[in-house]
Amino acid sequence: MRFEEALWPQQVLRRISIHIAGEVVVSKSPGSVLRKWREIFGASQLEIARHMGVTSSVISDYEKGRRNPGSSFIRRFVEALLEVDASRGWPTVSKLVRMLNLNYLGAVLDMEEFEYGVGLDELIDAVKGIPLNSMLLDSKIYGYTVVDSLKAIVSLSGSDFLNLLGATSQRAVVFTNVSTGRSPMIALRVSTIKPAVIVMHGLKKVDPLALWIAETERTPVILSVAGSAREIVDRLRRLSSSPLST
Incomplete structure (x- = not known):
């Protein structure tokens, strides 16, 4: 093994x-x-x-x-x-x-820093995303974290959310196994440092409160329709080293 x-x-x-x-x-x-x-x-x-x-x-x-x-x-x-x-x-x-206080990483499927800043459109393409709100992002994104939301709910404390941001808050946080999106957005709401973009995968029904929080925090929220969390990770890793070609 x-x-x-x-x-x-x-x-x-x-x-x-x-x-x-x-x-x-x-x-x-x-x-x-x-x-x-x-x-x-x-x-x-x-x-x-x-x-x-x-x-x-x-x-x-x-x-x-x-x-x-x-x-x-x-x-x-x-x-x-x-x-x-x-x-x-x-x-x-x-x-x-x-x-080293690394227990929070049990909920992290992948975490990387991009070798260059990527635009929101590039990220949406990489995760096979559909925007859920009208928020735009002028600045570049410099990393991503993919989180199993079910494990995060069980194992993460409020302060652990900050650790998900890695080296920079100018990153996308991707939540997998999402049902309505309420829990990730509440975590965003109470966090003192916010990610640049939230991506949700597995969403079955969008919670109106989740969208309200996104608008209030002025944070772009993307629905990923990728086939699996593994596919998201693979495509983001490709994006982290070179522009994604489709």
Whole structure:
């Protein structure tokens, strides 16, 4: 089993990976940080070396500062840590999720930053969308978050909604498994920071209150008629790296 297909959503593992890699990169003693994280995960140099396809002496050289780790080595090192943890049932990742306050990511299906600003029309095209109100957006959109609304209702606190905005509030938040749209729009209403666009997927009947909130908050609301949440994610990922061609 690949570790990203197991217990934890890929977004959780990605955030933990970025946290570890970032600490290595900014440290004045990257070798010491590598050793620290290996010991936190309870892995031996030999275990990490096996997962990386190198000898344990290579790991030792990096940890003792005889070699400086580049981006490729750091990425493979972090992947090895996660693979070791996966083989043991994720004991360390489970602790890090609580320590880093990443529980909200259990409701996140995907979260990315765009490599360039995209217009509202491009986003509508990507999600196979139909505008539900007349709000226009002059500024560009710089990222997206796709959320399972049912899981969000169960697991997210009010403050967790802010975490869904990622690096910028100029993003689209896509809610899947939506029935009437009331819950996502109430979350928007009470949040101090608002996303640029709301997209709803699976909508069966539009709640008038949801549309009223959208008008009051001056937020474009889009109905996605894509076949599945998976299709939305795939099309948004294509949009995140290059203009979507249809």
